[in-house]
Structure formats: structure tokens, C-alpha cells
Amino acid sequence: MTEARPRSTRPRDRKQQIVAAASEQFRASGFHNVGISDIAEAVGISGPAVYRHFRGKQELLHATLVDAIDKNTQPFQGEYGDLREMLDAVAGAMLERRHTGVLWERELAHLPPEQRQELRTRYIATIEPLRTAMAAARPDLTAGGVELLLRAVIAVFATMSQHAGKVEPARARRLMTDLAVVLSEFRGLTADADADAAEARRRSVPRGRLLPVSRREAVLAVATRLFAERGYEAVGMEDIAAAAGGMAGPSLYHHFAGKSAILVAALTRCLEAMLFDLSAALEYAEEPGQALDGALHSFVRISIQHGDAMRALLHEIVNVPAEERQSVRRMQHDYVTEWTALVSGHRPELSSAEAELLTHTAHTVVTTLSQGDELWTRRALRREIVALGRTVLGLPADVPAED
Structure with a gap:
């Protein structure tokens, strides 16, 4: 007589296992690059088993974010x-x-x-x-x-x-x-930092956007803005063509091989500008702290004036094809490495890892405060962001540099 096999039972925390696996997959690869099958494999179950708990990937993303907040x-x-x-x-x-x-x-x-x-x-x-x-x-x-x-x-x-x-x-x-x-x-916040109601309304009015005459430059400008506003995956080539002065969709391919090529060009343009400004800070500084302060001013300016490109740089890099992502990542690494060297030179008591940690922190503080629309009612926001960046980096308030 054949002995009956014990019936397997589903773990009570299966749903939480799925959420934890999805969280790690989304973090590592980005939402659009992860499939339900990837998450199921990480948990050790089948794809249909995931659907017993979640109706789809979007519902699972919502669950991971709720879980992150609640924890x-x-x-x-x-x-x-x-x-x-x-x-x-x-x-x-x-x-x-x-x-x-x-x-x-x-x-x-x-x-x-x-x-x-x-x-x-x-x-x-x-x-x-x-x-x-x-x-x-x-x-x-x-x-x-x-x-x-x-x-x-x-x-x-x-x-x-x-x-x-x-x-x-x-x-x-x-x-x-x-x-x-x-x-x-x-x-270091300015006493009259909060603007009056009229000033707040003026600043809240959307800026006019003059498009470049060059078709290629116009495509780059509008695509960067759309990627930042809607997310890379939600923007189609037709959307970019329409926003770039009503171009015909196929004509975009005269300038770029595809949507990912536009994103790579936008990210490369932004990083090249940052590295170009950094080279000037290094050229004219007499010691690391002065160069670091010059680099900080440049980073604040670019974050405020080119916030769309910065948001794309921060959030959409995972959507760049692997073979193209490598060059962008290398430029990012070079920029962070230069900052880290300056932080180490200015603060020799820090280890290299600690100097790199402060570099990343200064960048995030600047971009966070530069992109918060509610903060734009502050009259001296740019000066305040520079001052807070100096605080993160351990720079004195009187380092000579122009605001």
C-alpha cells in the first residue's frame, strides 16, 4: 500500500515573503525591468501563486511602499x-x-x-x-x-x-x-526667508519654456522634462515629437536611434556639464576646501536650473540598456570620486568611505531641497541650500565663493 504524501501547507508569512522579494527586485532593477516571474523565482514559488495574493505588479508595488512606510x-x-x-x-x-x-x-x-x-x-x-x-x-x-x-x-x-x-x-x-x-x-536661515503671498503666487506660475531652434536640442529639452514629469516608461516617442513643436514621430529617428538614446544623451549632457564646472573649480582653487565650495555652488545651480535633467539622472538610469548604462555610470562614478577626494583633502580625519558617504549626502540634500516646489516661496532658498550643503560637508561659512 502506497503511503499518502503529506499535503504541503502554505507558510503563514507567504504574502510578506512576496513583498520582501518584490521590494529587493524593484530596488535593484527598477519596476519596469522586473516581472512577476522574477519575484516568484526569488520566493521559490510559481507565478500563479503570486496572483493568489496580488492582482498584479502595480498592486505589489503599492504593497511594498506601504510596507516600507509602516516599518x-x-x-x-x-x-x-x-x-x-x-x-x-x-x-x-x-x-x-x-x-x-x-x-x-x-x-x-x-x-x-x-x-x-x-x-x-x-x-x-x-x-x-x-x-x-x-x-x-x-x-x-x-x-x-x-x-x-x-x-x-x-x-x-x-x-x-x-x-x-x-x-x-x-x-x-x-x-x-x-x-x-x-x-x-x-x-543660517535668513530672517525674511518666507515670501509674501504675491511673491509666492509669482513663483508658482509655470515658467515659460522657449524651445531651442535645433530640432535635436528641442527633442532633448522636451524629452528630459517629460521623463521627469511622467517617468521614462510612460513617455512615448509620439509624446516627445508632439511636445517638440509638433514634429512627425518618424522624424525623431533622424536624430536619435530610439527613446533610450534620448535618455542617454540627456544624462550624458547633464554629467558633462557637472564635470566641466568641476574642472573649473579645481583649476582656480588653492586648496581642497575652496574647490569643494566651488563644486557645491555649481551643483546647486545645476540642480535648481536643470531640475528635470537631475530627476532623470537620479531615477531613470535603470531604464538605460546595460551596454549604454556603463558609460553613464562611469561618469557618475568619476564625479563622485572627485568630490570624495576633495572632501578627504578638506577633512583628513575622515576615512575614504566616510568622505564618499558625505559626498552622496550633500548631493541628496541639495537635490531634495532644490526640487521641492513648496520651498520656492523662500526668498533666499538658493543661498540657504548652499549653506546647508556647506554644513553637510564641514565647510566654514566664510569660504570665498560667489552665491
């Missing part, structure tokens, strides 16, 4: 003796979940508008205790000033946790906490 809720909700204790607890929690910031920053755009708004509301509620604590610690600040510093602090947590792999964990946590405290205590 980060606890450190914000605790009882703390002071602001530093709270910031240290958040730093520790973020280091345990190092890559959640990548999902939030890069993949949120792939959800419908109503779900994006729902998640933003959920996220704002999560960090509200930190906002309240910072406002209580800084009664001298307006609500706008608290918002500016809060965003800078959150950018520190997100970036340093993501790039802290080369730094000993206890040291990384201390660096994160110390920098978050320093930024929360920052005293």
Missing part, C-alpha cells in the same frame, strides 16, 4: 528625552532598512495619482512626530523654516542609510545622528 513608523512614535535621542533612534532604524528610500524616490511615480497621494499622506503622518519635535526645539523658526530643515534631515537619513555599506555600522549611525542634529540646529 519606519515605530522610531518616530517612541518616547524620547530630547530631539537627539529621537534622531538617533531613527538613524538606527533606517540603517536596518537601508534601501527603502530608493523605492520611495524612484518607484512612486509608477502608481496612479490617487495612490501616490494616499502614500504621501501616509508618509507625512509617519514623520509628523519629528516635525513636531523639531518645531518645539526651534521656536525661532517659521513653519517654512522647519519644513526646510526637516527635509534636509530626512534626506540625510535616506542617503546615509543607503550608502553606509562601507562604513562600520556604529560609526555610520553616529555620523547620521550627528549630522541630523547639526542640521536641525542650523542657524
